[in-house]
Amino acid sequence: MSESFEHDYRRLASEDMQLKESTNLSREALKRAFTENLYHIQGKDEYFATLHDYYMAVAHSIRDRLTQRRIQTAKTYVQQDAKTVYYLSAEFLMGRHLGNSLINLGLYEQVRQILHESGLELDNLLEREREPGLGNGGLGRLAACFLDSLATLEIPAVGYGIRYEFGIFEQAIQNGWQREIPDKWLSFGNPWEIPRPDYRVAVKLGGHTEHYTDAQGHYRVRWIEGQTVLGIPYDTPVPGYDTNTVNTLRLWKAEASEEFNFQAFDAGDYFGAVANKMFSENISKVLYPNDNTIQGRELRLEQQYFFVSCSLQDIIRLHLRTHESLDNLHEKAALQLNDTHPAIAIAELMRLLIDEHQMTWEQAWHITQNAFAYTNHTLLPEALERWSVSLFGRILPRHLEIIYEINYRFLNYVYTRYPGEFDRITRLSLIEEGHEKQVRMAHLACVGSHAINGVAALHTELLKNVLLRDFYDLFPEKFSNKTNGVTPRRWLLLGNPRLANLITEKLGTNWIRNLEDLKQLEAYVDDADFRDRWWQIKLANKQDLVNYIQQHHGVEVNINSLFDIQVKRMHEYKRQLLNVLHIITLYNRIKRHPKIEILPRTFIFGGKAAPGYYMAKLIIKLINSVADVVNRDPDVQGRLKVVFLTNYSVSLGQRVYAAADLSEQISTAGKEASGTGNMKFAMNGALTIGTLDGANVEILQEVGADNFFLFGLTVDEVSALKASGYHPQHYYKTNRELQEVLQYIAHGYFSPEDPNLFRPIVNSLLHHDEYMLMADYQSYIDCQEQVSQAYRDRENWIRMSILNTARTGTFSSDRTIKEYCEEIWRVKPVKVDMNSCENAELKVQPAFQLSDRKIN
Numbered sequence: 075m076s077e078s079f080e081h082d083y084r085r086l087a088s089e090d091m092q093l094k095e096s097t098n099l100s101r102e103a104l105k106r107a108f109t110e111n112l113y114h115i116q117g118k119d120e121y122f123a124t125l126h127d128y129y130m131a132v133a134h135s136i137r138d139r140l141t142q143r144r145i146q147t148a149k150t151y152v153q154q155d156a157k158t159v160y161y162l163s164a165e166f167l168m169g170r171h172l173g174n175s176l177i178n179l180g181l182y183e184q185v186r187q188i189l190h191e192s193g194l195e196l197d198n199l200l201e202r203e204r205e206p207g208l209g210n211g212g213l214g215r216l217a218a219c220f221l222d223s224l225a226t227l228e229i230p231a232v233g234y235g236i237r238y239e240f241g242i243f244e245q246a247i248q249n250g251w252q253r254e255i256p257d258k259w260l261s262f263g264n265p266w267e268i269p270r271p272d273y274r275v276a277v278k279l280g281g282h283t284e285h286y287t288d289a290q291g292h293y294r295v296r297w298i299e300g301q302t303v304l305g306i307p308y309d310t311p312v313p314g315y316d317t318n319t320v321n322t323l324r325l326w327k328a329e330a331s332e333e334f335n336f337q338a339f340d341a342g343d344y345f346g347a348v349a350n351k352m353f354s355e356n357i358s359k360v361l362y363p364n365d366n367t368i369q370g371r372e373l374r375l376e377q378q379y380f381f382v383s384c385s386l387q388d389i390i391r392l393h394l395r396t397h398e399s400l401d402n403l404h405e406k407a408a409l410q411l412n413d414t415h416p417a418i419a420i421a422e423l424m425r426l427l428i429d430e431h432q433m434t435w436e437q438a439w440h441i442t443q444n445a446f447a448y449t450n451h452t453l454l455p456e457a458l459e460r461w462s463v464s465l466f467g468r469i470l471p472r473h474l475e476i477i478y479e480i481n482y483r484f485l486n487y488v489y490t491r492y493p494g495e496f497d498r499i500t501r502l503s504l505i506e507e508g509h510e511k512q513v514r515m516a517h518l519a520c521v522g523s524h525a526i527n528g529v530a531a532l533h534t535e536l537l538k539n540v541l542l543r544d545f546y547d548l549f550p551e552k553f554s555n556k557t558n559g560v561t562p563r564r565w566l567l568l569g570n571p572r573l574a575n576l577i578t579e580k581l582g583t584n585w586i587r588n589l590e591d592l593k594q595l596e597a598y599v600d601d602a603d604f605r606d607r608w609w610q611i612k613l614a615n616k617q618d619l620v621n622y623i624q625q626h627h628g629v630e631v632n633i634n635s636l637f638d639i640q641v642k643r644m645h646e647y648k649r650q651l652l653n654v655l656h657i658i659t660l661y662n663r664i665k666r667h668p669k670i671e672i673l674p675r676t677f678i679f680g681g682k683a684a685p686g687y688y689m690a691k692l693i694i695k696l697i698n699s700v701a702d703v704v705n706r707d708p709d710v711q712g713r714l715k716v717v718f719l720t721n722y723s724v725s726l727g728q729r730v731y732a733a734a735d736l737s738e739q740i741s742t743a744g745k746e747a748s749g750t751g752n753m754k755f756a757m758n759g760a761l762t763i764g765t766l767d768g769a770n771v772e773i774l775q776e777v778g779a780d781n782f783f784l785f786g787l788t789v790d791e792v793s794a795l796k797a798s799g800y801h802p803q804h805y806y807k808t809n810r811e812l813q814e815v816l817q818y819i820a821h822g823y824f825s826p827e828d829p830n831l832f833r834p835i836v837n838s839l840l841h842h843d844e845y846m847l848m849a850d851y852q853s854y855i856d857c858q859e860q861v862s863q864a865y866r867d868r869e870n871w872i873r874m875s876i877l878n879t880a881r882t883g884t885f886s887s888d889r890t891i892k893e894y895c896e897e898i899w900r901v902k903p904v905k906v907d908m909n910s911c912e913n914a915e916l917k918v919q920p921a922f923q924l925s926d927r928k929i930n
């Protein structure tokens with residue numbers, strides 16, 4: 075044997091080596107992988123390949139590299155018996171995977187070059203990916219930022235959720251109105267997920283319970299289900315930035331159980347069996363498209379229970395692979411409830427521990443309470459989840475019994491703490507009395523968790539003092555604040571590469587993991603050359619958005635105008651309408667004095683309305699109608715432009731935040747729990763016009779009042795005004811410009827084909843004005859005038875912009891996640907070493923024994 079042959083043989087003989095060779099990050103290995111995957115996975119060569127084929131080939135090559143790290147990560151966690159975070163969320167709004175994976179693996183530039191040399195542009199490939207829109211807005215996007223930070227901080231973590239077949243609908247605009255198009259995001263295949271049918275679990279629904287005494291003489295309960303649904307897990311890798319850690323997002327798809335179908339087939343009821351299969355598969359069919367409102371539908375409760383039960387059964391299986399019993403489950407698992415959507419998990423874990431694993435109530439309760447923590451996301455009454463007891467009992471009869479038992483014990487405790495305070499007991503009860511009894515999911519979450527947190531300082535104070543005040547009285551030690559954050563990997567590196575490069579040029583790369591380092595940018599505010607480059611970058615980002623708007627909306631935008639942007643879900647409390655009132659105010663000034671000096675502005679909106687939310691959809695129509703009038707009016711002469719960006723999404727957000735001059739964060743004080751869009755804008759150097767609401771308060775505090783445009787009523791002023799009797803007409807009668815604006819809308823100036831079209835908007839403002847636009851109007855208009863003045867002083871504006879970026883490092887989700895880890899989850903980082911951890915070092919048996927062919 076020649077020496078070189080022996081050398082090669084040794085190399086190839088080692089499976090491990092071979093794997094490392096084929097998934098390594100070198101240029102040559104990547105190029106080879108692209109070609110081989112194009113051939114073997116897509117079944118094409120360069121002659122036949124489409125852009126989609128190239129995208130798939132690259133995506134698979136990158137996934138292979140993530141897979142190798144994911145396996146090593148999983149082994150390391152098992153070996154170290156590490157405490158793991160399980161993040162339960164009905165929504166994960168991940169955004170496209172390819173760009174983010176390339177960034178986090180450090181391959182972005184290299185892959186861009188390799189493709190470029192073959193005549194392919196990476197940007198075009200990235201655009202081929204269908205965005206997985208498995209969330210509505212901020213809450214789902216927060217879950218995605220958290221997964222990125224958990225992996226980057228090397229924390230053992232799994233995200234658990236639902237693999238909706240249809241994500242958030244695609245928004246089209248037709249004649250100014252929103253139209254919803256089903257989001258068939260899986261129709262071209264999803265190269266990022268791996269199904270794991272061997273880890274499927276069964277979930278029961280309906281039926282009844284039976285009470286009996288077991289052989290040991292213990293009282294027991296059996297749940298005789300009405301039907302069973304299977305949950306099939308699909309795993310998506312979640313890479314950290316510049317680390318070997320690759321965690322998992324595990325999403326559940328509902329399928330019919332074979333057993334059930336066979337029964338029906340035996341009886342000859344073919345159609346019944348197929349219909350039942352359809353019923354089962356409906357559970358993960360579609361994401362409910364409501365943001366901050368509940369839809370009390372049976373299917374929604376089934377979705378919540380389905381993914382929670384699948385996840386808990388999975389967590390228990392994993393735990394029992396490496397532990398004798400479940401006694402120490404809470405020492406190895408931190409279960410986080412992202413809002414109350416998964417709160418049924420508290421009753422489900424109790425059921426699993428007591429009914430299926432024969433634990434006593436006390437022991438099960440100890441484990442449950444110590445495992446769970448709850449994040450509240452909203453103060454809006456219409457978003458607080460309640461389920462009618464009758465619906466609940468029909469779908470989850472055993473859980474209703476468990477909830478009654480939790481409530482019985484809880485209220486007994488309350489009574490010992492506050493004897494005779496029956497009002498307090500009524501307020502705290504997990505069951506709301508009334509003409510229809512309701513289960514209060516937030517109360518279940520509070521009682522069953524050891525920690526409760528709000529998502530911004532102001533929000534947490536309002537939880538303690540208003541919404542959950544009685545719980546705070548009882549358990550003050552459970553409450554803490556965890557101000558939200560966003561990942562700088564997606565929202566700066568990927569979304570704003572020009573700015574990221576400038577920052578790296580000045581600071582090195584540390585800021586990407588330690589965003590507080592952005593503070594060092596303050597040293598450059600007086601550097602005229604740096605300011606010029608900062609401005610040129612903003613202009614280049616604006617030019618990209620101008621091109622996008624031209625291409626997709628056919629509207630020509632003046633790049634030198636102030637880009638005034640409000641992108642977020644359409645909701646009355648977010649007050650897109652207040653923004654519209656400002657636009658019409660400026661328009662009317664121009665109409666009255668066509669020669670008036672007005673700072674050129676481009677007003678950019680984007681956001682979806684829930685399909686059943688009439689007012690929100692009418693406001694979209696109003697924005698588009700105002701755009702039609704303003705954009706065509708020769709008197710305006712390019713001074714004002716209005717654009718409604720269709721189908722706002724994470725991908726569109728990446729373009730928009732980077733191009734903004736002004737960020738609109740104008741919710742009624744006390745209504746927005748935190749906001750995260752506000753953070754993305756400020757980080758990208760936009761200045762904020764905002765109320766003292768949610769995390770705006772902390773952004774203002776960080777960037778300083780000189781670098782923030784504050785207006786409007788405070789929370790206390792809002793409640794005082796409400797308490798003393800709020801009369802929106804008062805503001806109308808005393809404000810000439812406001813009168814004119816509302817009259818234009820009311821009399822059909824923007825809807826000549828249907829003059830009464832927008833009457834409901836004006837009526838709502840004049841007669842209820844729940845969100846107090848009338849009270850805040852003048853303050854907002856005045857503040858916008860200050861914005862215009864400030865923008866005219868370009869050098870100072872750039873200074874303010876730099877300071878916004880420099881001072882918003884605290885809004886990295888890395889900071890948020892560190893707080894959760896230290897104060898709630900008590901978990902520590904685990905380093906993943908690609909060269910250690912051979913199978914022999916593992917303390918546990920492999921899942922499949924090759925010697926005896928036995929699955930455990």
Ligand SMILES: *Cc1c(COP(=O)(O)O)cnc(C)c1O
Nearest residue numbers: 211212642723724727749750751
């Ligand atoms: C960040 C983000 C949101 C949340 O925006 P808010 O302004 O905080 O409401 C919603 N949707 C998408 C796509 C986002 O990226």
